[in-house]
Amino acid sequence: MRHDSAAQTAIHTDQHGIDPDVDHTHAAKKQKSRLSAIFTVIFSGFALLSDGYQIGVLSLINVCFNKIYGDQFTPEMSTRIGNSLFVGCILGQIGFGFICDRVGRKVGLMLTTLLVILGAALCAGAYGAGGSVDGLFWALTVYRGILGVGVGGEYPCSSASASEAADVVMPGRRGMLFVFVTNFVIDCGFVLSALVPLILALAGCSYEVIWRASFAFGVLPPLSVMYFRFKMDNSDIFQKNAIKKKVPYGLILQRYWKYLLGTAGSWFFYNFISYPFGIFAGTIIDQSGGENPSFVHTAQWMLLLNFFYLPGSISGAFASDKLGRKRTMTLGFFMQGILGILMGIFYKDLLSKFPLFVVVYGVFMAFGEFGPGDMLGLVSAEIYPTAIRGTAYGWSAAIGKFGAFVGTTAFKPAVAALGGGDADKGQARVFILASCLALLGSLFTWFLIPDYSKRNLHEEDEDFRRFLESKGYDLSNFGAATVPATTTDEVLQDVSSFSDEKNHMKV
Numbered sequence: 001m002r003h004d005s006a007a008q009t010a011i012h013t014d015q016h017g018i019d020p021d022v023d024h025t026h027a028a029k030k031q032k033s034r035l036s037a038i039f040t041v042i043f044s045g046f047a048l049l050s051d052g053y054q055i056g057v058l059s060l061i062n063v064c065f066n067k068i069y070g071d072q073f074t075p076e077m078s079t080r081i082g083n084s085l086f087v088g089c090i091l092g093q094i095g096f097g098f099i100c101d102r103v104g105r106k107v108g109l110m111l112t113t114l115l116v117i118l119g120a121a122l123c124a125g126a127y128g129a130g131g132s133v134d135g136l137f138w139a140l141t142v143y144r145g146i147l148g149v150g151v152g153g154e155y156p157c158s159s160a161s162a163s164e165a166a167d168v169v170m171p172g173r174r175g176m177l178f179v180f181v182t183n184f185v186i187d188c189g190f191v192l193s194a195l196v197p198l199i200l201a202l203a204g205c206s207y208e209v210i211w212r213a214s215f216a217f218g219v220l221p222p223l224s225v226m227y228f229r230f231k232m233d234n235s236d237i238f239q240k241n242a243i244k245k246k247v248p249y250g251l252i253l254q255r256y257w258k259y260l261l262g263t264a265g266s267w268f269f270y271n272f273i274s275y276p277f278g279i280f281a282g283t284i285i286d287q288s289g290g291e292n293p294s295f296v297h298t299a300q301w302m303l304l305l306n307f308f309y310l311p312g313s314i315s316g317a318f319a320s321d322k323l324g325r326k327r328t329m330t331l332g333f334f335m336q337g338i339l340g341i342l343m344g345i346f347y348k349d350l351l352s353k354f355p356l357f358v359v360v361y362g363v364f365m366a367f368g369e370f371g372p373g374d375m376l377g378l379v380s381a382e383i384y385p386t387a388i389r390g391t392a393y394g395w396s397a398a399i400g401k402f403g404a405f406v407g408t409t410a411f412k413p414a415v416a417a418l419g420g421g422d423a424d425k426g427q428a429r430v431f432i433l434a435s436c437l438a439l440l441g442s443l444f445t446w447f448l449i450p451d452y453s454k455r456n457l458h459e460e461d462e463d464f465r466r467f468l469e470s471k472g473y474d475l476s477n478f479g480a481a482t483v484p485a486t487t488t489d490e491v492l493q494d495v496s497s498f499s500d501e502k503n504h505m506k507v
Contacts, residue, residue, distance in 0.1 A: 040165035040235065043228040044109065044158040045181030050116055050221040051151045052189025053196075056306065057214050058082060059281055060197040063298055064207040069133055075412050077137045084141045086275075086405040088119075088148020089155075090398045096153030097394020101387065102247075105161045105238060108390070109229045112153035116222040119147025124216035150222075152401065155377070156394040158182065163381035163389070164235040167457045175320030175453060178381065179374045184317060187309035187369060190278070192217075194306045198299035207295070239479065241386035241461045246477050248468060252388055255467055260392060262448025263380045266329070267400025269441035270372040273336070273434045275404035276411035277365065281305055284427065285358070301358050308362030312369030325375050325382075326451040332371010333442035339364050340435025347428030372441060376400070383452050385464035387478070407434075 100108035122143035128135025350357040384392040419426020
């Protein structure tokens with residue numbers, strides 16, 4: 001029996017001592033890992049369509065509320081409903097950034113998907129007790145807050161997962177792939193946020209049907225990816241480099257404080273500019289488009305305006321790997337700042353040629369997408385090590401959403417204060433003020449954010465390990481319990497050995 005066993009072993013082992021069954025198993029595991037990475041890239045980002053949609057759709061829904069409720073829909077209530085999403089986003093970004101690092105990417109993605117579905121459905125069915133208009137608006141404030149927690153949580157969970165998977169799928173073009181499955185998808189959501197209400201209006205729907213159906217549409221994207229997210233795995237790089245206990249936050253802050261200042265500060269400036277000018281764009285167009293413009297007229301111009309996000313995002317995706325993240329983001333900030341100042345100076349002249357005004361407004365927003373819109377998520381997902389990628393991303397994005405909160409809160413009061421009763425003059429001066437912040441953002445980017453365009457994500461993980469080891473940290477805290485921590489050299493050695501084995505098998 002021992003002789004037969006030896007003979008059988010010889011049959012299944014080639015002249016180099018390699019068992020083809022083992023080789024086949026290894027290859028099968030690599031193929032499964034790659035397929036998992038591809039699906040992770042796709043389905044990490046797709047639910048972000050709803051996030052962009054739910055943020056952008058409020059612009060035209062505000063127009064509906066103004067036409068339905070008139071003076072009952074006060075500026076204060078409009079701001080409150082808008083800001084409730086941002087407050088929720090801040091909580092979601094911080095909380096789910098922590099969850100996706102400490103518990104896992106998959107758990108975070110599942111929970112955020114459920115919250116987005118719940119929040120969007122509640123908004124669509126919002127109702128004030130006894131038909132109260134104020135009750136309706138307060139209900140929407142609460143429901144948009146719930147939606148915001150899910151939307152905010154999507155950012156660190158989706159982006160961390162997408163960046164880690166993109167590094168496997170397209171190592172040399174990680175930036176382009178990441179942008180296409182994150183910020184480009186969000187921008188498609190912004191376009192849909194103008195298209196859906198426009199279609200409903202052209203179909204003859206009432207204003208109430210328009211705003212309720214518009215909210216409800218946001219349920220579909222996250223609902224469509226629920227099953228696939230349930231089937232996803234945490235990435236290999238996460239399992240090998242996660243820190244599940246005794247996270248050295250003091251040492252992390254010591255090493256990455258400058259990077260955090262750069263990503264959080266730049267995100268604050270960008271969101272301070274982009275969100276108020278996006279959310280209140282419908283109101284600006286409605287007020288500037290002539291006497292009592294129809295909803296369809298306003299929605300058509302909003303669709304054109306939002307369309308400019310797409311070429312900005314696409315060009316930024318390609319530039320991210322060609323120019324590098326830092327140069328692309330700095331250039332986008334700078335061009336947005338210069339154009340915005342010129343818009344402010346010639347604001348009334350542009351309004352007299354309304355189509356030109358909308359096009360220039362769109363280019364202004366496109367520059368933002370080309371630079372910080374595309375690059376901030378990408379940079380925040382790759383300059384930090386795997387162990388804190390979600391947390392650092394979450395805090396950076398949360399500071400950014402705080403900028404959105406401040407910007408939307410200050411927008412209408414600033415227009416009133418700076419205009420002295422003249423809305424056009426106030427908006428012109430707000431353009432100039434916001435554009436100066438864009439120029440400041442370009443300085444933050446250039447001096448505080450490193451360019452990791454050509455670095456593999458494993459490299460920062462290894463640098464982080466060496467830093468912690470030099471400080472006396474116990475490296476045995478790294479890695480999930482079922483997966484041993486593996487260094488970059490060991491990973492490359494395994495890949496090299498596997499490649500050599502396959503070459504020998506072909507001989």
